[in-house]
Amino acid sequence: MHSLLVIVTRQIGDVLLTTPLIHAARHRWPDAAIDVLGFEGTLEMLRGNPDVRELIATPPRLGFAGGLRLMRRLWRRYDLALVAEASDRAHLMGAVASRHRAGLVPPAGGSSGLKKRLLDHAVVVAGDLGEVHVVQEKLALLAPWQELAPPARLVAPPSQPLPAPLARQLAPGYVVVHTPSMWPYKQWPLEHFRTLLGLLAAAGRQVVLTGGPSAGDRAAIGAMQGAAPAPLLVDAGLLDFGQLAGLLRGAALYIGPDTSVSHLAAACEVPVLAIFGPTHPQRWAPWPALPREQVVHWQRRASVQSVGQVTLMQAELPCAPCGKAGCEDHRMSGTECLPAIRPERVAQEALRILAHSRHPRAGGDPEHARSA
Template sequence: MRSILVVVTRQIGDVLLTTPLIRAARQRWPGAAIDVLGFQGTLGMLKGNPDVRQCITTPPRLGLAGGWGLARALWNRYDLALVADIGDRAHLIGWVAARGRAGILPARNGSNWWKKGLLQHVVIAAGDLGETHVVQEKLALLSPWMDVRGLHPEVVPPPPAALPAALQARLAPGHVVVHAPSMWPYKQWPPEHFGALIAGLAAAGRQVVLTGGPSEADRRLVASLLAAAPAGQAIDAGLLDFSQLVSLLAGSALYIGPDTSVSHLAAACGIPVLAIFGPTNPQRWAPWPSGGEAPARPIRFVRRSAQQRAGSVTVLQDERDCVPCGKAGCEDHRLSRSDCLPSIRPERVTSQALQMLEDSRA
């Protein structure tokens, strides 16, 4: 293979979790040119990635003219397309772009019949309640060309970049990074719970650094949480790019956050991570631990456990029988509530965080 296109038309976290596939392809074909195609605004996690030659962005909505232009630009340019998404458009792009194709399909879908006809190798997605982590599922795209069972998947973060001088000057040794915002309400741990967590960490003498995106909702939530701790013990990291965020995370003693892309990035940085999960299945979506050398035992998360740990990552869940439901909250839509998240009390999270800080120091 001299040229490979990886198609990942998903969100930012999905792009980051595709880097083990990209790294494995680079190991299999060291001289190949590897490009990645994804939606505009989602490929920032690949900035500076040594395994990627070029990032190709496309709008989420192409239209007829845009689709035709993209098809002409990509036509038969690659030897192999690795389609790391189940969507129809992703598979059409793979068919247009490459002579050989491997792709992921859902277990049941009305369009599977024609997608299978376009692929030389098919990986069936385990689904939201499946037992296969998405990192391992994506790696299976390479199974015709290499034995992926013995690989130690490595999520590759962007290279670090210098923090703003004003932020660097305010950071205290042993600070804890807390990411409170979630893109969707059904993944949002209550803001008042975050406030109690921050107060507990500050009472234990820890500085808390709050991160969030540029949206008005993120900025408003971060600003509201600053009052949970005495002046200087809770600070707003401001707007950082992913490389600066890597520097902030790498210098911290602990990261705490929900099911979000920043939690995956923190795990890739190798620091202790405490992830708060609601309806999402950690067997599929838990932050993938970083580790350098292969662990003595394969990384495994279970579907439900009040507390579980793999490597540097600890996941907390509610103990009710419906967890995880694998749905978009109790009402199964993006603006839904998730009753399992408020039930994870801040005292429990604070206690676990302080224990992890003590274990890390020891």
């Protein structure tokens, strides 16, 4: 294979979770040109990725004319297309780009049968109640060309310098906390976050808040004002992914919900404390940084569980995780499981992790932070 196209037409977190597939393809074909096709605004996570030659960004809605232009651009340009999404559009682009294709397909129904017939190798997706992590699912696309299991390694963007005003505020041992979620059913209550920030500050830890430019993100960060004394509470402002990666790599701990930034923190190999509600961890837990010979296995339900440097917390409710979009199963739904994860529990686990961190507490010994 001299040229490959990886197709991942979903959100930012999904793009990052495709980097083990891209890296494994580079490992299998060291001299191949690997391009990635995805939606505009989602591929910046791959900017500077050494495994990728070109990023091909397309609008979520192409229209007839836009679709024709893209098909002309892709037509039989590649030796192999790896379709890392099960959507009709992703498979159409794969069929246009190469005669040889491996792709993810739904288990049954709709166009599943047609997709299977068009592929050299089909991987049936497990679905949100399955036990196969999406990283492993995507890696299975390479099975016909791999004698051994490929390395499962997330590749984060290279670090970029932080804005000088932010860099001057950072104290040793700071903790990065990401309070916003894109959808209500993934949102840990903001009052819980406020309590958590106060407990971390009381233990002598500086908290750095991250978020994007959207009104929802800015509101979630603004709601944290006054939760801790000013020197111990810093708004990182708007960072690109390279700067965010640099901020994460310098942190003693990252705390956040089921969001793309949590996956990025895991890729940066920083200790991660993830707060999960209805989302199934066996499918979507942040992927830890482990040696190749170690197996990543998450339990479906556990109050607290750790794999590598990633710790995941869930509610002690019999319905969690349900694998649905909240209790009402739509994106704007609320949940009962996330409020049930008390901030005192999260703070206790965070301080336990920090007690073993290589980063000292600002102005003191990390062991003191544990006792606090």
